[in-house]
Amino acid sequence: MKSKQWRRHINMHRMNQGYEMASDKLRNDSFHLAGLVLGSVNVIGGALLTLYILILKADPGWIDYLIPFVMQIVGYGTVWLRRTDVKDEMKVRLYSLNYVIIPLHLYTFLNDGADPFWALTFLYVTLAFALQNRMLVLTSVVASFVGLILIMVLSSAETIAVVDREDHLLRLILFAIFVAYVAWGLKVGKEKETLLYDYMNRAENTAYEDPQLAMPNQLDFNLYVDYQLPETELIVAKIEMNEYEAIYNVLGHRKCEALLHVFKQRIIELLADVAHVAKGEGGQFLVAFKADESNQEEQRLATLPETLSGMYVLESFDYMLSVSIGVTKSESDGRHSDELMRNAQFALNHARTLGMNQLIYCTPELKRSSLKTIRLSDGLHRAYLDDEFHLVYQPQLNLRSGQMSGVEALVRWEHPELGSVPPGVFIEVAEKNGFIVKLGTWILRKACAEIQTLNSSLANPLRLAVNVSVIQVEQPDFVETVLAALEETGMSAELLEIELTERAFLNHDEANLMKIQKLQSHGIQVAIDDFGTGYSSFDVLKKVRVDTIKVPREFVDYVDENVDNQHILETILSMANRFGVTCLAEGIERKEENDFLVRQGGEEVQGYYYARPVALEDVQRQLFTLKS
Ligand code: C2E
Ligand code: CA
Numbered sequence: 001m002k003s004k005q006w007r008r009h010i011n012m013h014r015m016n017q018g019y020e021m022a023s024d025k026l027r028n029d030s031f032h033l034a035g036l037v038l039g040s041v042n043v044i045g046g047a048l049l050t051l052y053i054l055i056l057k058a059d060p061g062w063i064d065y066l067i068p069f070v071m072q073i074v075g076y077g078t079v080w081l082r083r084t085d086v087k088d089e090m091k092v093r094l095y096s097l098n099y100v101i102i103p104l105h106l107y108t109f110l111n112d113g114a115d116p117f118w119a120l121t122f123l124y125v126t127l128a129f130a131l132q133n134r135m136l137v138l139t140s141v142v143a144s145f146v147g148l149i150l151i152m153v154l155s156s157a158e159t160i161a162v163v164d165r166e167d168h169l170l171r172l173i174l175f176a177i178f179v180a181y182v183a184w185g186l187k188v189g190k191e192k193e194t195l196l197y198d199y200m201n202r203a204e205n206t207a208y209e210d211p212q213l214a215m216p217n218q219l220d221f222n223l224y225v226d227y228q229l230p231e232t233e234l235i236v237a238k239i240e241m242n243e244y245e246a247i248y249n250v251l252g253h254r255k256c257e258a259l260l261h262v263f264k265q266r267i268i269e270l271l272a273d274v275a276h277v278a279k280g281e282g283g284q285f286l287v288a289f290k291a292d293e294s295n296q297e298e299q300r301l302a303t304l305p306e307t308l309s310g311m312y313v314l315e316s317f318d319y320m321l322s323v324s325i326g327v328t329k330s331e332s333d334g335r336h337s338d339e340l341m342r343n344a345q346f347a348l349n350h351a352r353t354l355g356m357n358q359l360i361y362c363t364p365e366l367k368r369s370s371l372k373t374i375r376l377s378d379g380l381h382r383a384y385l386d387d388e389f390h391l392v393y394q395p396q397l398n399l400r401s402g403q404m405s406g407v408e409a410l411v412r413w414e415h416p417e418l419g420s421v422p423p424g425v426f427i428e429v430a431e432k433n434g435f436i437v438k439l440g441t442w443i444l445r446k447a448c449a450e451i452q453t454l455n456s457s458l459a460n461p462l463r464l465a466v467n468v469s470v471i472q473v474e475q476p477d478f479v480e481t482v483l484a485a486l487e488e489t490g491m492s493a494e495l496l497e498i499e500l501t502e503r504a505f506l507n508h509d510e511a512n513l514m515k516i517q518k519l520q521s522h523g524i525q526v527a528i529d530d531f532g533t534g535y536s537s538f539d540v541l542k543k544v545r546v547d548t549i550k551v552p553r554e555f556v557d558y559v560d561e562n563v564d565n566q567h568i569l570e571t572i573l574s575m576a577n578r579f580g581v582t583c584l585a586e587g588i589e590r591k592e593e594n595d596f597l598v599r600q601g602g603e604e605v606q607g608y609y610y611a612r613p614v615a616l617e618d619v620q621r622q623l624f625t626l627k628s
Contacts, residue, residue, distance in 0.1 A: 009227055035082050035091065038098035042075030074098055210279035212257055213264050221278035221286045225337040233291035234330040237301060238344040239267065239308065242322045242356065244283025251319070258314050263321070270300060270307050286341075291329060301327065305357040322356035324348055329361075346370035376426050379415065380435045388414050389439065391447055392613035395622050396465070396584060396606045399598055404623050406463030406497070408606065409447035410613045411439070431471050440472040441481055448489040448496065450616050455495070458623075465497040465527060470504040473512045482519055493523035497548065500526065502534035505543055516544055527584070532572060541579055548604070549576055553587025556607070560592035573600055 049068035053060045074097055081094055208220040216224070228234055241247065241263060248256045260283070267277055267285055274297050275289035289297045308323045326348025328340050343362040350366055351358040360366075383389060393407035413421040430436040447466050455461035472478055486493055498519065504512050516526060527548035531537050532555060540546070551572055559565040569585070576583035588594050588607030597605060611622050 009223065031088075031092065031095075032082050035078055035095040038095055039075045039078030039082075042071040042098055043079065044075075046071030046075060213260060213279050215264065216276070216278040218278065218280050218286065221276065221280075221288065222337040222341070224276050224278075225288050225340060228288070228290070229330055229335055229337070232330075234288050234340070235291050235298065235301070235327065236330070236340045236344050237287045237304075237325055237327045237359075238280060238341070238348045239285045239287065239304065240280075240324050240326075240348055240352070241283035242324055242352070247283070247319070247321075251317070255314070255317055259312060259319055259321075262312055262314060263308065266307055267304070270304065271297075274300070291331065302359060305359050309357045324351040324357075325359040326351055327359060327361045332364075343367060373429055376421070376429045377433050377435075380426060380430055380433070380439070383413055383415065384435075384439065384442070388416070389442070390414065390615075391443065391450065392615055393447075393451075393619050394606055394613040395611040395619065396463070396604055397610050398604055399602055403460065404462065405604060406465055406495075407451065407619055408465040408499070408613075409443065409451075409467070411443050427469070431469055434471065436469045436471050437475055440469055441485070444468075444482065444485045445488065448485050448491040451495075452489045452491040454616065454620060455491075457620075461492075461495055462619075463495050463497055463525070464491070465499050467529065468498045468500055468504075470501065470512070473500065473504045473515060479515050479518050482524065483522060486522075486524075494525070497525035497527050499529045499550065501529050502537060502540050505540045513543055520545070532568065538575075541581070546581055548582040548584050551583060551585045553589075553607070556585050556587050556593055556597075558590075558593070560590075560596045566596070569597075570600060573602060576603075577601075 046068040049071065050065070053064050053068065057064060078095055078098055081091060086094070208217060208223075209215065210217040225234060225236065241260075247259070251259065263283075264277075264279070264285065267287065271277060271287055271289070275287045278286045280286045287301075289301075291297075304325055305323055309321055312319045312321055326344045326346065328343035328347060330340060346366055347360045347362040349370065351360040354360070390412050391409050392412055393409055395404045396406045396408060397403070398405040411423050411427075413423070413426055415421045427436065430439055444466055447464055451462060451464040472481075475481070482496075482498070485491070486496065500516070504516070520526060525547040526544065527550055528537070528540055528546050529550050530552045531549040533552055541549075549572065551569065555565050555568045555572070557565065559569055573583055582603050584604035584606060585597050585602055586606050588597070588605050588609040590609060593607075594605065594609055614622065
């Protein structure tokens, strides 16, 4: 799109927002000031001329008075016009009438012989006006009055006409000086004005520009998309540097900016001739182009991951980058910038989860599942307030004693419309939006309170396992929160086991590790959930003295038939034995799986074969009916 046309659209937007542009205001102010100066020049000049004619001119005729009269009328008219509601465009035309009148001033002098004092005073006023300098205008007006008084006091027949009436040369010089002054003044004024407008424009455009990369920003991009959409089908892409925050932290501001510049350059080289490119938030860039039947642009878009990923060699450093790209089309995904940006974001989120250098198009399914996640995210807080969460407990059995040794607390959400929402769906959402901290604390307190009540009626109290998210561990008051839950409920620390995944141990500053050790020092037990599914399961065992490792269902599944699982399970069991750690196999569903574990000397088990997660009231019943 032509930039002028686009600029006009942007200005329209500004005006629609009720935003008065500083450059417009400045232009208006200076134009009204020019009106005031022009008017004043004619009013004062007319007055002086009248006085001159009255006092000094021999035999003045009606035409002599007409000139200063017209000057005054136009001058007063201009000063008055400034305050009226006449349209600005009209005012400009009327103000310019003064230009036509001002030379009449000179006419009198040129015709009657130039009294140098008068002529210079007049030039001074004109110069002041030409330079649009208020101070100069003021002093020139004062000087004119002083000059007038002096002339009236000192004038005599001999001193009036210092210059001979016939001195055409001087008149010519005066006239030339006048023209040169005005021309020069106007030029300087114009230059100043241009500079100022340019500066103001730039200052105003920062609202639509990314100052760091000197390119359009998100607001400009949204306007562009909405401007194009009614008539054009657009393809919109959100391009993101993966791990931008980490890059920023590692490289620092200056290097990160240099990297962004090169990144931007690569996008521009590939797409700028066909697309509108803008800077989004953080490490994001936005691209919009017209959907073409030949799909040529899309083909170019498809090469973006390859173009943008890989090694960036900059002057003082190198950096390896990967990207994620989300793409959406207006024809199928929306007719408004908000909608398109949201859908591109859904696609981008999905691209991120798929790993490095993925370019993903938004599909109706993707949109549906993303919207569901958002609805869940919104619903979590409400659900908390409305008491829609409750806990169920899944028994854990000790194979050697044949007794129920403990229970794992599992949270449930009874959604009024969606029904029972499984934790697998909403825990992840709660972790992303931080709600898990509040929910996790509630779960901990509730589980401790309920199991403490149950335990008080049992000869052999049950161990309570509670799943704890890494986000909870990362909270500065995590240790205090856990200890407070025990204190409030009277639950014994030795009976509480917190289940953590490996992620909790990956923190580089080891702060999490220290917190976990602190809890252990109070007697709280620690279990590693989903042992063997991460990258560093064995590393964790070196870092912290865990009490239990939980073998996930995927290794237990058909272990009686699946040789791979047999090897894994045997290895984990013997390793647990050597480390003196309890091994609990999860997800036992079949008798054969259970028998295999018994044969291999497994210690603890949990699974549907024994019991599903049940409400608190049912746990007690299960104590006596559990298979053994
Ligand atoms: P998890 O900690 O691995 O929990 C075990 C999951 O396996 C539970 O699913 C349980 O119902 C299910 N399960 C148990 N035995 C069997 C079996 O024999 N067969 C099959 N197919 N499944 C079995 P649930 O309750 O849906 O929980 C899923 C995940 O949600 C949990 O995995 C845990 O990571 C998370 N979660 C659940 N409750 C909480 C909680 O209170 N706090 C936190 N942070 N996470 C929780
Ligand atoms: Ca668990």
